[in-house]
Amino acid sequence: MKHLKVIFLFLILANCNSSKESKEVMISEGKTFQMFAEIVDQYAENTLQNGNVNSFALAIYKDGEMYHNYYGEIDKVANNKPNDSSLYEIASITKTFTGSLVAKAVLEEKINLDDDIRKYLEGDYSNLEFKGHPITIKHLLTHSMGLKNKLTKGFEAIRNKVTNGTYDYKSDVYTIDHLLKELKAVEVDKQPGTIYAYNSIGPELLAYILEKVNKKPFAQQIEMFFKELGMNDTYLQASQNFIERLVKGYKGDVLAPIDHDPVYGAAGGAISSLPDLAKYMQYLIENKNEPWVKETSRVLFVDKEDDEQIGYLWQNIDTAEEEGFYYSKTGTSNRIQSGILICPDSNYGIILMVNNTSDEAIRDWEQLFFRDIEPMVITYPKLNLSSIFRLDFNDNPSKAFQNFRNLKSDTVTYDFALNDLNNFGYDLLNEKQYKQSIEVFKFLTEEFPENANTYDSLGEAYFVIEDYKKALESFNKALELNPDMKTSKDYIKKIEKITLQKS
Known part of the structure; x- marks a missing residue:
């Protein structure tokens, strides 16, 4: 990812009739905004690495600030990045x-x-x-x-x-x-x-x-x-x-x-x-x-x-x-x-x-839009710690765990939703990255030991890889914390049925 040396803010003139173009004004490189922009950029660059997409054009408006950027090349390996004069x-x-x-x-x-x-x-x-x-x-x-x-x-x-x-x-x-x-x-x-x-x-x-x-x-x-x-x-x-x-x-x-x-x-x-x-x-x-x-x-x-x-x-x-x-x-x-x-x-x-x-490109576009970028825009000016965790984990899981532990108590700068973190575990599970998925769910049970849903999710990951012993342990823990956890009950029945068929 190319780190931005200058962060720009679009200020659109209030009187649109008298303005022929928007003013582009340099704003302060405040830590929060710079980190926000860099996280957005990194998500876009990571999505490009899937190989399904040539280029993205992105604009975000939030509370009077406008950020826009371009990623990739119009034609692959052609060094023709889109710009402000590009027409779509x-x-x-x-x-x-x-x-x-x-x-x-x-x-x-x-x-x-x-x-x-x-x-x-x-x-x-x-x-x-x-x-x-x-x-x-x-x-x-x-x-x-x-x-x-x-x-x-x-x-x-x-x-x-x-x-x-x-x-x-x-x-x-x-x-x-x-x-x-x-x-x-x-x-x-x-x-x-x-x-x-x-x-x-x-x-x-x-x-x-x-x-x-x-x-x-x-x-x-x-x-x-x-x-x-x-x-x-x-x-x-x-x-x-x-x-x-x-x-x-x-x-x-x-x-x-x-x-x-x-x-x-x-x-x-x-x-x-x-x-x-x-x-x-x-x-x-x-x-x-x-x-x-x-x-x-x-x-x-x-x-x-x-x-x-x-x-x-x-x-x-x-x-x-x-x-x-x-x-x-x-x-x-x-x-x-x-x-x-x-x-x-x-x-x-x-x-x-x-x-x-292509179907693959539109899927990447949709995930970048709604899964990766929008949660960060919603929480800004607080930084979305769930988004940071996802990026850190893809680079180094140990780093992701440590950073999350260090930053989660700073509620002035950061915000996160446990559900977003849990969904990341499911994303990995759906992508058949079973080991990584279990790592995320195990970490969440350690960080939030009173949350039944994290144990339920961990149990599901174990169930997928057919480690029924550990799956039962997780589902039983989930029911201990929440006796009404229906999914845990359903999976326990499935495991019992599988065990009987094997015996």
Whole structure:
């Protein structure tokens, strides 16, 4: 890991309209922030060593401070690290811009969420209803239109060409006129507003409706929105204009084709730099009480099947014990996996992008985002001792144990959750690092001898390696501390059954 000699803080000017770029100001190399940044960097560098990912771009906002960095190379062994001028295909994160414009139109009473969308369509669209229940603006925003097929044939054909790299920008044209014509033949086979089915048609129709009510081209509206937020390096449907700056991406080891979103690009056609996305994140957090920001993050639909709440094309809206209220959006193009998390109650946000969309790369991206980085952001300005322990353990288990013992009493500087440490043991167990997993669980039983769950976990690790004698000892100790520990009881029954079968 390269240690940072200078730590930077992005300060976004309060008046975004008058600012053409963000100021980059050197801040004090305070021990806590420097250690926080170095831990983040080390986790990113360690993830790169898995070999599944080319490069990461990361931005973290917390309590007025912004940290951003780049890791790896766009092309492996090419010495072309991403930088502030790199442009990323942010795919479905574009939908949140479209949703924001709709939220503004709703507040201005130009649109009503319960409007039948046929109010804004010219011609006969009698098919756009199910048993008298029409498709409304809200259904477009929440992917609950009730369509039998997620895409029309023409739209799907274009998307297939984009995915397989055969799309021709000159000859393969699909406009709003094509979509409106095909819309007359779609089938609505479910009551709108009842079933969640992620699709791109809704945002494109919303762009068309916004043109109707605002009497301006959608591209002009979105450009004005970017300028309001100071996002002067974000563009819609402009990949071909920025080929040299556009970050190449891979599907495993294979170079993936440039992405393209049909019609307006309202569902996924934006490209942006990391600093610009950081401005967007910071604006949403610092202006959380601004009417349109509150409206766009409001829950409009609950997907009961996946237990997910949807807003104005934002997803995963909820409230957590530590984070408070939060909402997020991910984007997956041919080349880039991206994600933005907004936690206004806890005053933090995270953006993470990776230029590889293989299953292994997306798994590494997800673990780096939510398992490694977010816990540290939640506890900052206290340093997350669980995260430090994980890094120390991977380098030297004895060092990890000693450091934890030395630091855990410093509750002013450090914070940790026993559950996070226990989960680390399970991560090792799931990775079949049995010896290391048992080392972690044994250490936790020694450090927290009154905690039944640590003994239960140790017993499970012994059970996996078929050391049933030690597993029983651990499970019995867990029950001694907590007679209601169900998992220990269940495992004891399993061991008894196995013992009888062998006898």
